[in-house]
Amino acid sequence: MSQRKSAVILGAQWGDEGKGKIVDVLSEKFDMVARYAGGHNAGHTVIIEGKKFVLQLIPCGVLRPGCKGVIGNGVVLDPMAFLSEVKKLKDVGLPIDGQLFISNRAQVILPYHRMIELAAENAPGRTKIGTTSRGIGPAYEDKMHRSGLRVVDLLNSALLRTHIQNACFEKNTIAHALFGTEPLDPKSMYEEYARAAEQIAPFVTDTAVMLNKAIDDGQKVMFEGAQGALLDIDHGTYPFVTSSSATAGGAVTGTGVGPTRIGTVIGVTKAYVTRVGEGPFPTEIHDDSADLLRARGQEYGAVTGRPRRCGWLDLPLLRYSNMINGTEWLVVTKMDVMDECVDIPVCTGYKINGQLTDVIPADMRGYESIVPVYTTLKGWNCSTEGITEFEKLPQLAQDYLKFLEKESGAKIGMVSTGPDRAQTMTLPAFAEALKA
Template identity: 50%
Template sequence: MGNMIILGTQWGDEGKGKLVDLLADKFDIIARFQGGHNAGHTIQIRDRKFVLKLIPSGILRPGKIAVIGNGMVIDPIALFEEIDQLTGAGIDVKRQLRISNRAHILFPGHRAMEARLHIGTTKRGIGPCYEDKAGRRGLRVADLLDSDTFTENFEILAREHDTLLRAFCIQPEYSVAETTAIYRELAERMRPMVADTALLLNRAIRDGKQVLFEGAQATMLDLDHGTYPFVTSSSASAGGACVGTGVAPTLIHSIVGVAKAYITRVGGGPFPTESLGAEGDELRRRGNEFGSVTGRPRRCGWFDAPLLRYTGMVNNLDTLVITKLDILDHLDRIPVCTTYRVGDELLDAMPAISNGLSRVEPAYECLPGWQTDTSQVRSWDDLPAAARSYLDFLENQVGVEVGCVSMGPERDQTLIRPGSKFEKLGLKSWA
């Protein structure tokens, strides 16, 4: 199968976690390359539900190595909350998890500073932590583990945070001395799992092992290619996998995109195909569209083919996985946005500024629904004809094959299209 990147192609929450969990059994290492605990992957395994925010979803597969790459930012408190939950579920986290010594550490000052932002962020301090990284004043895991210098370096950083917070009239609510003691204790718990993960990954690939790169958020939240400034603070597109792990682009063999059969967005920012009426509310209800990290209701709307054409280009997708097809089962007609217009002008490129995207008028084609329960379908050929026609239409509009479809949270509610590139990667349906 080679080394594969899995990433979101919309605004996140597409179901990447389930796909990573399904595919992880075929790989030796699962590596996450960007973001922090602002992204949640939800995996349902029979009667158990796991919400993973920092640790790659592949940790749920016994014997697999899960890597937190150098491109991530880590809140040690959040990390160990997650580790403790997984350990309580019988998962050998200490044996399976490796943490990059070059990943940046998130501190209470970062969380306090994010309170001033009003663009729909999760307020977990991710953006300010990346600001410190770009400003070359941040502290990394290696700094946290250096017991001789950590206290001094953290005090310097905390003074800078204090100055900024007071400038924004924000009163710091943490003690530098108490935070230092807590983080030094967490450093010792973390130490056995820390490694030079770029070296680990490259050696593994050299030795014939296969790596699955797990993306968080999605391309339209990418710092460079998304709907700026309503984006995340890292590179959530395929290029970020290489930067965020230290693995060269020439060692990537396939790129798989994940998209919902409709589309959702959390927080602020433009959303051309948003459905603000009863149909959008029904999509939210049927799809349980509430953030796995924040619990915030997601904005819901119709599949946006121009957006997928753009993210397909940016990532050079090999194949596309469509999730939550069953959420559309009740509809007698399903709108799909096929073009963007501004006045009489037909757009052939994604607007660079959010105001530009806010002004577009989506043009829709309505496809017939199937009004049949697809959640129990276990063969591609047994999908309703109208459902297969819907998937064919999306494929033709986007220009990337639909190689896999998901109709529910369970592992066996996933079908691989016969003859697809997805199948040729050596994968089979899980029914």
């Protein structure tokens, strides 16, 4: 990992790759974990000795004693969702005070953001993106429009009152005119969010200063992505993407830590692929195999409960993701979900209009023209659950992982063979790199 003791960890496809568990496992080796993008639309599930934690805004590192959690400036913060999550963690005895910090530059989600998103997503004639309707997109819109409210402004009661009055006048007018939505009351909104600001204030600091100082002091920092690289606003399957920079580049802009201070990039991929919501999915399965993977992998959204679409591993997409992120290491999750597959097709290339290609199309028409080219590998057809040493995996499972590594261009560092923290194997080369 070189002498720089920091790493970005992100989803290699469309999210839901099991990053939460992997961040939790790796956070034992890190002093701080910083979220750099997204909002409370990203659910990370962590299971520790059978106990389940679903984190949405709060970085998974806080589940480790002594590991600090940071919500970076690239995140959009819903104050109510944050306080609700803090309460749940405190209720189970986790020490949050002094362990968790929010950037004073993060943007704030307010009720009118949810109102606008919900109305727009359900408006006649609009292309459905499949959002969670939690106000994420409209909050980022306001950020880019330079009319958003930042956490530092949330703590200024006079500014907060004026901002809410002006924003409600504008948003109520727009929502009523376009969608016939009932108006929101700025007075009650101000009172609710002024109270929330008082509870949030102890967590707020300049996290860019904090993170850079930690690196200066020789501490290890992990930058935790949300969603996945193919949902990135620039490099994903636009317009069916999220509203922020989910790639490794987002870690730089979303925390205020320069690119030369980040030592490595770790991509998380399932042994197969899933996607939630609308959008292209070249290797989507339309037969009983999808039901098998969904049932065995519990493929339902941690936040929304929505069933995930399932597909075979797509190597052209994985290579593209590895390229745009500079991925050095891969973590393969849900290996055990494939235990009952007799044959495992893996997409190794695309045909577009009869031409073999490895180039990912930029537009929707290109995706619609893709015919995946498959190589079929034999399934191992026995249990891999809980195996923590590579050599103890069935030979056909080892062959599958070696094929994935060779074809993807990144080194496999870890393999997850079950949902629990303990059901994880770390390969020796990766273990050595983490010590650097």
